[in-house]
Amino acid sequence: MKPKPNTILFITSFIPVVVFKVVARVGDATLAQAKVATVVGLILAGIQFALSKKFLKHTTYLEKAFLGFLGVGTAWVYLAPTHLSSLLVDHSTTLLYFVLFLTTLIPQIFGYDPFTYAIAKQMAPERVWNTPQFRTINLHLTYFWSIIFFANFISSGLGHGKPLFSILIPLLIVFGIGLPVVKLYPNYYLKRQFTPQPIDPSFSPGTAKELILRMPMGFRPEGAGDLNAEIQFDLSGEGGGKLALSISEGTCTVREGEALSPALTIISPADLWLKIARREINPAHALMNGLYKVKGDMNLLMKMGELFHHPTKTRKEDLTQKGEKKMKILAIQGSPRPKASNTEILLREFLKGAQSQGAETETIYLKDKDIHSCVGCYTCWAKTPGICIFKDDMPELLEKVRDCDILVYATPLYNFNMTALLKAFQERLLPLLDPHLVKSGDVYRHPQRYEINRKMVLISTCGFPEISHFDGLRHVFRHIERNGGVPIIGELLMPAGELLKQEGLREHIQGVLQAAYRAGVEVIRDQRVSQETESEIKKPLVAPDAMAEMANLWWDSHLVGITQGKPTQGKIEDMRLLLRGMAATFNVQVAGDLRATIQFEVTGKQTGDWFFSVENGKCTYHEGKVDSPTLAIKTPSEVWLAIANREMDGQQAFMEGKYAATGDMSLLMRLRSLFGSQKS
Ligand SMILES: Cc1cc2nc3c(=O)[nH]c(=O)nc-3n(C[C@H](O)[C@H](O)[C@H](O)COP(=O)(O)O)c2cc1C
Numbered sequence: 135m136k137p138k139p140n141t142i143l144f145i146t147s148f149i150p151v152v153v154f155k156v157v158a159r160v161g162d163a164t165l166a167q168a169k170v171a172t173v174v175g176l177i178l179a180g181i182q183f184a185l186s187k188k189f190l191k192h193t194t195y196l197e198k199a200f201l202g203f204l205g206v207g208t209a210w211v212y213l214a215p216t217h218l219s220s221l222l223v224d225h226s227t228t229l230l231y232f233v234l235f236l237t238t239l240i241p242q243i244f245g246y247d248p249f250t251y252a253i254a255k256q257m258a259p260e261r262v263w264n265t266p267q268f269r270t271i272n273l274h275l276t277y278f279w280s281i282i283f284f285a286n287f288i289s290s291g292l293g294h295g296k297p298l299f300s301i302l303i304p305l306l307i308v309f310g311i312g313l314p315v316v317k318l319y320p321n322y323y324l325k326r327q328f329t330p331q332p333i334d335p336s337f338s339p340g341t342a343k344e345l346i347l348r349m350p351m352g353f354r355p356e357g358a359g360d361l362n363a364e365i366q367f368d369l370s371g372e373g374g375g376k377l378a379l380s381i382s383e384g385t386c387t388v389r390e391g392e393a394l395s396p397a398l399t400i401i402s403p404a405d406l407w408l409k410i411a412r413r414e415i416n417p418a419h420a421l422m423n424g425l426y427k428v429k430g431d432m433n434l435l436m437k438m439g440e441l442f443h444h445p446t447k448t449r450k451e452d453l454t455q456k457g458e459k460k461m462k463i464l465a466i467q468g469s470p471r472p473k474a475s476n477t478e479i480l481l482r483e484f485l486k487g488a489q490s491q492g493a494e495t496e497t498i499y500l501k502d503k504d505i506h507s508c509v510g511c512y513t514c515w516a517k518t519p520g521i522c523i524f525k526d527d528m529p530e531l532l533e534k535v536r537d538c539d540i541l542v543y544a545t546p547l548y549n550f551n552m553t554a555l556l557k558a559f560q561e562r563l564l565p566l567l568d569p570h571l572v573k574s575g576d577v578y579r580h581p582q583r584y585e586i587n588r589k590m591v592l593i594s595t596c597g598f599p600e601i602s603h604f605d606g607l608r609h610v611f612r613h614i615e616r617n618g619g620v621p622i623i624g625e626l627l628m629p630a631g632e633l634l635k636q637e638g639l640r641e642h643i644q645g646v647l648q649a650a651y652r653a654g655v656e657v658i659r660d661q662r663v664s665q666e667t668e669s670e671i672k673k674p675l676v677a678p679d680a681m682a683e684m685a686n687l688w689w690d691s692h693l694v695g696i697t698q699g700k701p702t703q704g705k706i707e708d709m710r711l712l713l714r715g716m717a718a719t720f721n722v723q724v725a726g727d728l729r730a731t732i733q734f735e736v737t738g739k740q741t742g743d744w745f746f747s748v749e750n751g752k753c754t755y756h757e758g759k760v761d762s763p764t765l766a767i768k769t770p771s772e773v774w775l776a777i778a779n780r781e782m783d784g785q786q787a788f789m790e791g792k793y794a795a796t797g798d799m800s801l802l803m804r805l806r807s808l809f810g811s812q813k814s
Contacts, residue, residue, distance in 0.1 A: 139189050143182070144253060147197050150179035150204060151230060158226065165211065168223040172208040179204045194252040199237040203230055227300040231287035238280035248276035250316075258422065264432040267418050271320045278319075282312045324419050341373025342404035345411050346388060348584065349379060349442055350521050352533075353386035357440035365434065366396035367407070374404030381441070385525055387518045398434040402426035461658055463488055464538035465497040468545035468556030472499040476595040476631035480650045480671070481544040484593060484626060487654020488540075496534070500555040503527040507558050514565035520583055521565060528562045535563065540589050540657065541620070543611075546631065547596035550606035560614070567618070579617045590615065591624040591657060595631025597685075599678035603629060624663030626653055626671050632685070633675045637706050637779055638715040642675045680718030683755075687711045706778050709740040709771045713755060716809040717746055720753035724807045727751075732801070733763035738770030753809075765801045769793035 154175030158168050179201040186193045207226065211219045222229065238249040250272045255263055286304035293299020346367055358381055365379040378393035379386065400407070406425055409415045420426055428435055465485060469475035485495045506524040514522045522528060535541060545552040552560070567580040592611050596603045604627045615622045628646060633639055649670035653663040674681065687710050706712045713734060725748060732746040745760040746753050767774075773792045776782035784806070787793060795802045 140257065143186050143190060144194070147182050147186075147194065147200065150175045150182060150200050153178055154204060154207075155227070158223070165216065165220060165223055168219075168226075169211050172204055172211050176201070176204040176208045192252060192255070195237050195241065195249050196234075196253065199233055203233045225291075225295060227295060228287060228290040231283050231290055231304065235280055235283040235287055238276055238283055242273065242276065248272045249279055250275045265418065265421070266433070266436050267324060271323050274323070275316060275319060278315060279312065282307055324416060324422075342367075342369050342402075342408045342411070343373055343375045343377065345408060346377045346379065347519060350386040350388055350518075352442045353381075354441060355384040357437075357442075358384060358386075361441075363397040363431070363434060364393035364395065366393045366399040368399060368401045369404040369407055370402070371404045373408070385521075385529075386441075387521050389518065396430060398428065398430040398432075400426065400428055400435070461488070461491075461493040461540060462538045463493050463495040463540045463542060464534050465495065465542040465544055466556065466559060467497055467499050467501075468543070468553045468559070470501055470553060470555060472501050475546065476628075476634045477544045477546050477593060479634050479647070480595060480626055480628060481542065481593050483647045483650035484542070484591075484654040484657075487651035487656075488658050489654070490651075491655055491658035493540075493654075493658050498531060498534070500559055503531070505531075505555075505558050505562060508561035508564060512569070515567075515569040519565075522562065524562075528559075531559070532563070532565060535566065535588075536584060536586070538588065540591060540623070542591040542593060544593040545607075547594055547603060547607055550603065551610060552594075552607060574616070574619070577616070579619075582619060586620070588620050589623045589661070590620045591626070591653075591663070592622060593626040595628045595634070597630070597632060599630040599674050599676075599681040601627065601629050601672050601674075623661060624653055624657055625668055626650055626663070627668075628671050630675060630678075630681045633681065636684075636715060638712060639675055639719060642719065646671055646675065676715075676718040680714070684711060684714050684718060687714050706775060709734075709736055709742065709775065710744065710757075712775060712778050713744050713746075717753045717755035719809050720746075720748070721808055722751045724804075725751065725753075728808075730764035730798070730801060731760045731762075733760055733766040734774075735766065735768045736771050736774065737768070738772050740771035763797060765795060765797040765799075767793060767795050767802070 154171045156171075157174055158171035179197070183193055183197050183201050186197055207222055210222050213219075214222075242248045248269075254268070254272050254275075258268065285307055289303045289307075290300035293303075346369075360383075362382045363380075365381075367375075367377045367379065369375060369377070375390060376392055377388060377390055378396070379388045380393070402410075403426070406415065406420065410417045410420060410426075415425075421428065463485065465481055467475070467478060467481060469477050472478060481497070485497070489495055504526040505528055506526050509523075511523060514520060522532075543552070543556065545556045548554070551557070566583055568583045569580065571578040572581050573579075590611075592607075594604060594607060608625065608627075611622060614620070628634070634643055634646070636643070649667050653667045653671070656663050656667060676684070687708065706715070728748050730746075730748045732748070734744045736742050736744070743757070743759045745756050745758070745763060747756065747760070770793070773782065773787055777784045777787060782792075788795065788802075
């Protein structure tokens with residue numbers, strides 16, 4: 135192998151000082167010899183300097199240091215008085231080490247390239263000179279050499295110029311420690327910076343082109359700051375192509391073709407770039423070894439890790455205690471009244487159940503988000519594939535949707551369908567689909583733009599008591615399931631959802647909440663909600679007729695409040711509604727063949743007479759008075775309402791005479807078990 139000019143010139147750069155020492159004779163030189171030696175050394179150093187300039191276009195600090203040392207030395211031995219000039223003769227080697235020590239330290243202090251930079255430039259290809267790694271490695275090595283030269287200076291100084299201390303030990307240090315470290319350190323440093331990581335299974339672009347088209351989805355505006363730049367990818371081979379990535383005002387877009395004035399151009403084989411993106415190959419190493427080329431701003435290349443999320447990172451917190459990957463649930467809550475939402479009550483229990491199985495959950499309240507309606511421009515399909523024109527909250531949400539394992543849609547039923555909030559959100563999912571029509575079974579559909587393994591859960595409550603009201607919503611979701619290829623693994627549909635806030639139905643509600651919790655457990659444990667659990671939630675809390683009557687009573691009693699815009703939720707405030715609710719929650723299993731009439735004579739703020747008639751396993755509610763009731767209760771409305779709302783203990787109130795009862799007192803004792811226990 136023919137040696138390169140830079141290697142030859144590096145070796146020859148030592149000749150002037152070696153010749154100087156040989157001519158001057160080590161240790162016991164006379165002034166006359168020293169005069170000849172410095173001149174010869176100076177001439178040789180000048181020739182070396184000129185050759186480097188001519189063939190390499192630059193000189194090293196080593197050459198400059200030798201030239202300076204021999205230049206000053208020559209002047210010194212010729213011009214200084216004899217007793218002083220002999221100082222150089224006696225201590226020339228020690229002085230040379232000191233000059234070298236200063237040469238390694240001073241340049242970077244004044245902002246010049248570090249000592250080893252020029253030599254490293256002679257050894258390494260030009261494309262890596264501007265990389266931060268190149269600079270850092272050189273800085274480390276420069277400080278390392280200053281230690282080496284300082285050690286030699288001390289050795290030579292303490293040894294009074296004796297050859298063992300001024301030549302042998304320093305040479306041992308330079309060749310035994312210095313040069314091996316210079317050889318090994320760059321690779322060691324690069325390896326330490328890069329550790330191959332297992333790839334996230336959800337990140338599986340088949341080609342480099344697909345990978346780059348996806349890059350805007352992983353863009354981190356916080357990493358970009360106010361950066362405006364275009365990056366051109368020129369990827370050769372299968373799965374490659376020319377792609378222009380543009381970063382401007384906190385957004386990132388990509389298109390096929392050539393950028394007008396790219397700040398950075400990456401020229402690489404497509405398969406190599408895919409491996410680099412998957413962190414199977416060290417990018418800095420590959421660049422230094424010429425496997426790919428880069429033109430333009432190297433700092434931009436080095437900043438790419440900050441500009442884009444890395445898909446291969448599996449964070450420790452993403453793993454369960456068993457080391458399995460945590461399931462990520464993203465719940466999209468579409469109620470316009472998120473804090474007072476019936477649907478939210480079910481959703482929360484569901485998420486608690488899922489969390490109990492180690493799932494990580496996040497709820498997005500669409501009411502709090504800025505989501506522009508889709509305008510149907512199809513820019514996200516044609517001009518900027520995968521990227522919408524609107525820079526509202528949606529781009530961030532799209533990332534979350536792509537990132538989750540289970541997407542939960544929680545919506546109240548509005549006009550037999552989802553709410554407008556959720557509809558707007560779903561329309562804006564368009565960038566995640568590919569525009570092409572692909573036949574699947576007997577229908578055409580749009581395939582997903584990105585490979586996914588997502589599942590879906592639907593949670594909804596409605597006002598009416600029959601489950602059939604959800605038919606439209608379910609139908610829509612069946613289409614969404616088929617078109618997107620995202621299976622629905624659970625439907626939590628609860629009719630008469632407003633009953634979830636009725637205190638009087640607490641025990642019935644508990645059953646529904648437990649089922650919702652169980653659904654969350656099942657979704658993670660079994661990957662789908664069981665039919666029994668779904669049925670438990672679907673089952674009406676009270677019979678539809680009773681629910682309708684209760685609802686009507688509620689509306690009657692709240693009409694004034696409603697028009698003032700403030701109905702109170704969750705507390706029973708109306709005597710008629712309370713009693714109607716009690717009748718609706720009559721427990722036939724506990725009642726058996728009971729025949730009885732129970733009269734309520736209510737005084738106080740809501741005066742009135744109402745009675746229950748129990749026979750044939752049924753309890754009916756009536757206004758007015760019944761003759762000879764089995765049990766008669768005389769109570770102020772405030773007392774009975776307080777007992778129903780659990781603000782007052784029923785038995786204690788009776789003892790304290792807050793209400794009175796006559797007739798069958800055992801029936802009074804049975805009231806709590808007869809009304810408001812298990813869901814029938
Ligand atoms: C504008 C509007 C439309 C509604 N449409 C229906 C409907 O079509 N069918 C139904 O049963 N309930 C309907 N409801 C009632 C809600 O679905 C029901 O109250 C639900 O439990 C509210 O859920 P939320 O508290 O989570 O918002 C509608 C309510 C509103 C305000």
